[in-house]
Amino acid sequence: MYERRFLALPLTRRAALGAGLAGAAAVLLAGCAPTPRYISPTAAAVGSAETARNSTGRVVTTSLRAQATTLDLAGTQVPTWSFGSIPAPIIRANVGDTIEATLINGLPEETTIHWHGLALRNDMDGVPGITQNPVAASDEFTYRFIAPDAGTYWFHPHVGTQLDRGLYGALIIDDPNEPLAYDEEWVVVFDDWLDGVTATPPEVLEDLRGGMAPMPGMEGHVMRMGNMLMGTNSDLLGGDSGDVFYPHYLINGRPPADPETYTARPGTRVRLRMINAGSDTAFRVALGGHRMTITHSDGFPVEPVEVDGVLLAMGERYDVLVTLGDGVFPLVAEAEGKGERAFALVRTGTGGAPDSTVVLPELRRNIGVGAALRAVESVALPRKTPDREIAVKLTGSMEKFNWAFDGVPFDPAQVERSTRGIRSGERVRLLFENTTTMWHPIHLHGHTYQLLDGGPRKDTSIVLPGETLAVDFDANNPGQWLFHCHNIYHAEGGMDGLISYEA
Template identity: 65%
Template sequence: MPDRPLSPTPSSPMLLTRRGVLGLGLGAVAAAVLASCTPAPQWVTPTGAAVSGTEKNRGGTGRVTTVDLTAAPTTLDLAGTAAATWAFGGIPAPVIRLTAGDTLKATVRNQLDADTSVHWHGLALRNDMDGVPPVTQAPIGPGGEFVYEFVTPHPGTYWFHPHVGPQLDHGLYGALIIDDPDEKVTWDDEWVLILDDWLDGVTATPDQVLTDLSKGMGDMGGMGDMFMRMGNLLMGATSDLLGGDAGDVYYPHYLINGKPTADPAQFTGTPGARVRIRVINAGSDTAFRFAVGGHRLTITHTDGFPVDPVEVDSILIGMGERYDLQVTLGDGVFPVVADAEGKQDRAFALLRTGAGTAPASDVPVA
């Protein structure tokens, strides 16, 4: 089995570019099309006997997990650089965890000066809880709140984020872990990792970058394969694995769990332990090549669902994707890297199981 079997190779050019993803939010293509065809915002609130019957047939355990999410301004410490941004109480937000069949009741309060929402990425759930204004709900206005309540349909690794403008490129995101009550495999430990590309409060705001992108990339004649930054934009980021274009936005930082390479996130484990690593790509413009130095990775789940196990050296994880990986820990201090595909930079963390000097953030990882 090859080490890198999961790299996407599109057979035709992508109709939605990465700048489109940044502007619309992940998974909002249908929302944009529908909104552009209607004279006023439209959303559908399910009512009636058919809806009530469907909800009843979902069953569920009857257990309810209640959480509060407050979208508010905050400051992110990027190894001494203070970045003004937005968050749900932290970057990433605290993990929301429950068991499949349980009901999630999440009250979202908006303390921003802009509309917002919460989309539960990857979950098949009732229409009015999907969090996509103006298609499935009215946006949550400044000072407002909205209660999302639904039965969790299936186990897996998921995440949540707004579906309003380029808010995904702020810090408004977190992991949603739905445990499988019938899980037959056990692990000694678990590490939830969220990868991100970051610029908010450092070089620009997401809205400023969206404005730059809307003006186009300018005259690229004669530049060839030159890799360079032009303000908030990035020229020459290419990858054959991504169909050519590897992104259009310059990011000064790439993060793992809200931490830059100069102040890396860390995990402490025990040699020989089997760890489940749940990896989520929250980046808006970046696919990441993820690897753990000195370790092989066994893929057990993709986008929340189990697959036949595949052992690899690394994985290429696209925007919005999730992978569950099994790793048997060695003894020492190991680099955890997420190379920004086609962009000549990386996110970096450390895995510690014993004594030793931490490797440099630019250490090669096969």
């Protein structure tokens, strides 16, 4: 996916030999090469932007081996792919540290790693054919970049439907001067799961490409049709909430029949770092018997808001604070509109564990969503009139499975058709108008934008049917950056675009 011609990209080990043989020819042709229209990921401006970042000089090294494995689903072993465990071991660093992560590809096909949410250097963003050559089977590639901002982030492939397997993990960037007071933290990753059970992700995509005819009157009556779901409905998402059937919903790789248990003492103040690694499912999350205080969205601090639960779109992250009571409590992540759930336990005392089907009144009370939050003053963008405004229409339908921006599905062979140009130093306003009848979680690479009127700083936001999301960002990270729907099947269907800095 995203193969692009005539672009100089960071080389894998095997590609280096071929590049050396082609070097002489490249020198002969350089004199007649046209001036590039956009700053490439290998341009000097990308390296200069990295050099300008505050650096501690400390290097955090890690290796991630992508490989075939099995996942234990409450005693049933299913084949899948992972980075050794599901989720992968957490990667931690401090702001300003250099992360040096070597991807070793033990898969039967090419892959990459995208560092979701980080405003990192462009050539380390992990988008094949745009920012790097894909890493071939049995090859390896080392990502090296400075971690610019504290927060909760994550990593996953950006090749085909690989995200809908087990290839993901949390990336936590700590602030040594963290102002938030808490005793412990718990990283919680939600996922929808089908790989090795009902189908493989490529098989699901092939089914979806055939389209799904609407069935009037089915709303709220969920029915499985092979790998697809009919009748999903959510008031928070404005209608159809998802179209893929998943037999399992997981918290930290475990199903409700074998739940993860977090153990602490009563009165412990816990920071929950929540990540939605799902591919077609939003999760409505609550902890039974507790309220939670939202402190961060997509890594950046917000004005604290006390809620009963939160809604996480695919790709979104929320940090919340909870002061634990005495007992055994259910953490429930409802698969929004699908009638199923993920489930875990929090134990601070004795007593029996609640059943995974327990009814939580918190799930029907005050649910926090990103659009209602406000950025704290320290991270709010300075007030400024936009220098450039880019309007993007979200188009398509499940009936034809023709997802796109502005009616133009992303075509790797014609990238220019999907590219919007900007200039370094500009304040850019993006207007995402959803003309479809389904919600979309839109993710922008390489930048954090701010919702208008003091809204939160984010990189992934829900765009409801019939509504327009307006966000601003500062063009201070040169290169070529993907933006796309983080429903992996919509992205593979063509809902992708590029924002490229003009040379």
